[in-house]
Amino acid sequence: MSSTINQSAAELARRIAAREQSSEEITRAHLDRIEQVDADVHAFLAVDAERALKQARAVDAKVAAGEKLGPLAGVPIAVKDTYCYQGLPTTAASRILEGWLPPYDSTVVSRLLAADMIILGKTNLDEFAMGSSTESSAFGPTRNPWDLERIPGGSGGGSAACLAAFEAPLALGSDTGGSIRQPAAVTGTVGIKPTYGGVSRFGLIALASSLDQPGPCARNVLDAALLHEVIGGFDPADSTSINEPLPDLVGAARKADIKGLRIGVVHELGGEGYAPGVEQRFAEAIEILSGLGAEIIEVGCPHFEYSLAAYYLIMTAEASSNLSRYDGMRYGLRVGDDGSATTEEVMRLTRAAGLGDEAKRRIMLGTYALSAGYYDAFYGSAQKMRTLIARDFASAFEKCDLLISPTTPTTAFKLGERLSDPMAMYKCDLCTMPASLAGISAASLPIGLSPADGLPVGLQVMAPAMADERCYLLGGALEAALNDRWGASLLDRIPEVGRPAGSQETSR
Amino acid sequence: MALTPQDVARLADLARIELSDQELARLAPQMDEILESMTNLAQAIDDDVPPMSHAAPLVNVFRDDQVRPSFSSATVLAGAPAVEDGQFRVPRILDEEA
Amino acid sequence: MSVYVNDDLMDYDEAMARFDVVIGLEVHVELNTASKMWCGCTTEFGGEPNSHTCPICLGLPGSLPVVNAKAIESAIRIGLSLGCEIAQWCRFARKNYFYPDMPRDYQVSQSDEPLCFDGEVTVEVDGEEHLIPVERVHMEEDAGKTTHIGGSGRIHGAGYSLVDYNRSGVPLMEIVTRPIYGTGTKGPEVARTYLAYLREMMRALGVSEARMERGNMRCDANVSLMPKGSTELGTRTETKNVNSLKSVEAALRYEIRRQAAVLAAGGRVRQETRMWNEGGFTTAGRSKEHAEDYRYFPEPDLVPVAPSREWVEELRATLPEPPAARRARLQAAWGFTELEMRDINGVEGALELIAETIEAGAPASAARKWWVSDLARRANEAGVALDEVGMSPGQVAALQALVDSGALTDKLARQVIDGVLAGEGEPADVVAARGLAVVSDDSALSAAVDVAIEANPGIAQKIRDGKVQAAGALIGAVMKAMAGQADAARVRELILEKLG
Ligand SMILES: [Mg+2]
Numbered sequence A: 001m002s003s004t005i006n007q008s009a010a011e012l013a014r015r016i017a018a019r020e021q022s023s024e025e026i027t028r029a030h031l032d033r034i035e036q037v038d039a040d041v042h043a044f045l046a047v048d049a050e051r052a053l054k055q056a057r058a059v060d061a062k063v064a065a066g067e068k069l070g071p072l073a074g075v076p077i078a079v080k081d082t083y084c085y086q087g088l089p090t091t092a093a094s095r096i097l098e099g100w101l102p103p104y105d106s107t108v109v110s111r112l113l114a115a116d117m118i119i120l121g122k123t124n125l126d127e128f129a130m131g132s133s134t135e136s137s138a139f140g141p142t143r144n145p146w147d148l149e150r151i152p153g154g155s156g157g158g159s160a161a162c163l164a165a166f167e168a169p170l171a172l173g174s175d176t177g178g179s180i181r182q183p184a185a186v187t188g189t190v191g192i193k194p195t196y197g198g199v200s201r202f203g204l205i206a207l208a209s210s211l212d213q214p215g216p217c218a219r220n221v222l223d224a225a226l227l228h229e230v231i232g233g234f235d236p237a238d239s240t241s242i243n244e245p246l247p248d249l250v251g252a253a254r255k256a257d258i259k260g261l262r263i264g265v266v267h268e269l270g271g272e273g274y275a276p277g278v279e280q281r282f283a284e285a286i287e288i289l290s291g292l293g294a295e296i297i298e299v300g301c302p303h304f305e306y307s308l309a310a311y312y313l314i315m316t317a318e319a320s321s322n323l324s325r326y327d328g329m330r331y332g333l334r335v336g337d338d339g340s341a342t343t344e345e346v347m348r349l350t351r352a353a354g355l356g357d358e359a360k361r362r363i364m365l366g367t368y369a370l371s372a373g374y375y376d377a378f379y380g381s382a383q384k385m386r387t388l389i390a391r392d393f394a395s396a397f398e399k400c401d402l403l404i405s406p407t408t409p410t411t412a413f414k415l416g417e418r419l420s421d422p423m424a425m426y427k428c429d430l431c432t433m434p435a436s437l438a439g440i441s442a443a444s445l446p447i448g449l450s451p452a453d454g455l456p457v458g459l460q461v462m463a464p465a466m467a468d469e470r471c472y473l474l475g476g477a478l479e480a481a482l483n484d485r486w487g488a489s490l491l492d493r494i495p496e497v498g499r500p501a502g503s504q505e506t507s508r
Numbered sequence B: 001m002a003l004t005p006q007d008v009a010r011l012a013d014l015a016r017i018e019l020s021d022q023e024l025a026r027l028a029p030q031m032d033e034i035l036e037s038m039t040n041l042a043q044a045i046d047d048d049v050p051p052m053s054h055a056a057p058l059v060n061v062f063r064d065d066q067v068r069p070s071f072s073s074a075t076v077l078a079g080a081p082a083v084e085d086g087q088f089r090v091p092r093i094l095d096e097e098a
Numbered sequence C: 001m002s003v004y005v006n007d008d009l010m011d012y013d014e015a016m017a018r019f020d021v022v023i024g025l026e027v028h029v030e031l032n033t034a035s036k037m038w039c040g041c042t043t044e045f046g047g048e049p050n051s052h053t054c055p056i057c058l059g060l061p062g063s064l065p066v067v068n069a070k071a072i073e074s075a076i077r078i079g080l081s082l083g084c085e086i087a088q089w090c091r092f093a094r095k096n097y098f099y100p101d102m103p104r105d106y107q108v109s110q111s112d113e114p115l116c117f118d119g120e121v122t123v124e125v126d127g128e129e130h131l132i133p134v135e136r137v138h139m140e141e142d143a144g145k146t147t148h149i150g151g152s153g154r155i156h157g158a159g160y161s162l163v164d165y166n167r168s169g170v171p172l173m174e175i176v177t178r179p180i181y182g183t184g185t186k187g188p189e190v191a192r193t194y195l196a197y198l199r200e201m202m203r204a205l206g207v208s209e210a211r212m213e214r215g216n217m218r219c220d221a222n223v224s225l226m227p228k229g230s231t232e233l234g235t236r237t238e239t240k241n242v243n244s245l246k247s248v249e250a251a252l253r254y255e256i257r258r259q260a261a262v263l264a265a266g267g268r269v270r271q272e273t274r275m276w277n278e279g280g281f282t283t284a285g286r287s288k289e290h291a292e293d294y295r296y297f298p299e300p301d302l303v304p305v306a307p308s309r310e311w312v313e314e315l316r317a318t319l320p321e322p323p324a325a326r327r328a329r330l331q332a333a334w335g336f337t338e339l340e341m342r343d344i345n346g347v348e349g350a351l352e353l354i355a356e357t358i359e360a361g362a363p364a365s366a367a368r369k370w371w372v373s374d375l376a377r378r379a380n381e382a383g384v385a386l387d388e389v390g391m392s393p394g395q396v397a398a399l400q401a402l403v404d405s406g407a408l409t410d411k412l413a414r415q416v417i418d419g420v421l422a423g424e425g426e427p428a429d430v431v432a433a434r435g436l437a438v439v440s441d442d443s444a445l446s447a448a449v450d451v452a453i454e455a456n457p458g459i460a461q462k463i464r465d466g467k468v469q470a471a472g473a474l475i476g477a478v479m480k481a482m483a484g485q486a487d488a489a490r491v492r493e494l495i496l497e498k499l500g
């Protein structure tokens, strides 16, 4: 592995600004790495090599001209294929949008470009971000760089896997019920779902509008904070965007001090169904946090047991409506237009051919949840449960500054293992769904490998809305303590792509 | 509850998705199982709990009534499956909607 | 495709004797904001198809709406004008159904939380007052325009359709009445008067042109019949495609007569949507026996609207005078009789045009005369609205000024109107080009008077004998000789001078 691609984004930015290494060289190194490993990992749906190099050269020219650039200028990034970016197909990993070229840029992409970042390409995901394994992508699954037989999480498996495989130092994700955090957990990377309204959704292909939230994916906490500050903040094009300044996230990641903080361990997010290896690493992390001077409290959130039901009803209801526009009339796939078929028939055939099984299942569930006679019992009840879950958080945050739990009940499972069992798949997001429902900030941090299978385990930290800096405060502190203990970062222990975890130490 | 393939067919009609009889037969029990696990919600909720439709407590987000440039019709039609006379060409429509 | 209509119709008076009518009106009004409801695209009419569109009004993946503040303001002002309460807090809702002119396959509307509710207005028909209870005023968006190609150009039998999304996302207000009872035999007229009232109100508020013929204002008319003495509501039909005030009245009359015939024959009225045909009849549309399942739910991409009471009161202070009060005030100011005022009210748009003409300097009676008699007749002949007849209030005032100065007679003025309507320019231009000015050159007039006296010695002698009233015949002769282009008063003066 070259000495470039294993660097942090912060270090790469420093080198570029100091003219120690050019953005072009750094970009080329990552493109080479993609060339080398992505056939195995399949993190990318599209690579934009030429434009990326052109963007890199432009940044190098600005640096040479002495322009003052942003803190991530010249650093490459991979973008989840849910964000509109002109000139590259935006597909949400669905056949129905295959080859669709958006005529506009999403706000987050505009902000990356304005910050002089280099967009390498688009990453794979579950179709329309519906899944927890990236297996429902119409263009084939992404594989976990820790073990290519295993899932990289989902929906943002591509963004997480490209970080773990050192194909990109940073990536953009979008999290509806755990799509940033769960892939981060199972790939040993860092992922943050910002407060709902903290990062603009304009140009993000919607799954469930009241839950979707763009966020940063990185290999370390500081890098995530740097990216979060680039993409975050008020956007008048998104009515649900919060018109307040972002907290000092980078400062919090650097401060990394949790002395005196009260940290609540959520009682309901543990116990039965949680893998022993996950619980063991989680318990160790609690000890470390306590050793760093935090006060550990156990808190109860009694309604969290209903979050899966509430989440799936709200998500599928909104998704059923958001995905109606894929009807073959204005863009994307059209099937069955033989001159005699009606619009209705063409819509039905197009959607049947263009949407995958999971998308269809969720659209049908959402249609049911909203339909006359079932609305109150299903969608209506789910919205009330959402209130109760938000209240659970509110009262927990009266007792503590932060809440923690495992990010996922288990480590990465094998590809195909849960495909025939939707309910088992949905349970991947058991721990991440409550924060999504309440709209608060939450992150996943790597806390080691499970002794059972040698695969990464994640810790979830949750902070009140617009207090995202607390996630970075804890993240920075925990990361420093763990790296101290390990003598390296977790990803330094990842096998070279292609070898299963634990089979062989690699020397690099 | 027991969702039947006929129920699923009605949903597929509403959602405009063509499904074969086999698909209907496969989906019905799957959806039934998922929905069954969600029927416990209503019992866990008191009547006076207000529903939460939005995650952020915002109100009155408006924009000024200002005209901004539109996209060119060539741009908006570029991705269309069928175009005629600068318009989106769609198959024949059977019934008028309200 | 031709349409065969063989509906049995009961005589209207007989229907009125046997049934009570219940009417409901749903009116959609396009607001005249500069930009669309959710995006900055212009709402201007025309333009190349799809040239007033963007990712938002095309519903492209990832696009998001942001509410136009002016649309909310206009909606609240409309609500207040209709005596509605304004919601403290309400949300938009998605109405889910698939249709190719609707880019997201849902319409953003409002469902059980309208912005304005519980209003009422009173309209007067033949001196009788009728109360129209307004259930709600809510906000929504317009759809694109579909053109059917092939077949007869109608929706059925078309080969395919073309969609232009320039109107997609234009703000719409939907104004819905509660069932209107007790209109007696006047139901159709009450409906028409209510629509005329709404139109006048929209224009006074400045929120919409409210032109039915352009689709700025559209009406769905519901009607059902109950046998006299019954209190049980009958099955209603909803008639769409009603695009003028006259059509509303005619469509309701037709439906009342048709339903009455169905019921009298022991039949059952089908709950359905019917289409008004300008040929003067309704045709069956989609059956509504199976209610659509629109799966309304709160629009998650838009946050709730919670107008502060201060804002509502500020908007209330901007409301124009209510139309009835304004009419009464103008009638007094202009000194018109009840009958004259009724004539004005009988011509759509006349009141506004007369007011503008008076503002431009014309005397009230003259303004009334030109618009209500001459120009209304021309508009009628041309089959256009009065304000589209081709002459502006400013031009009418200019014309009258020429008459008042003695440069034109009324008769000449009518010829000037011909010229203006024919596109020959301003009244003064027409006068010059057609040479219509009254001859004020005394020597020419004097010569013409001399000729007339010579040609009519008998009459001349009578005048010399003191029978001044005989001058009329000589004046007529002079006017004829001058092709009407003379000031009759001056001619009379000259005659009397010469024979006095
Ligand atoms: Mg409507």
Ligand SMILES: [Zn+2]
Pocket (backbone or CB within 6 Å): B070, C036, C039, C040, C041, C052, C053, C054, C055, C056, C057, C058, C169
């Ligand atoms: Zn637009």
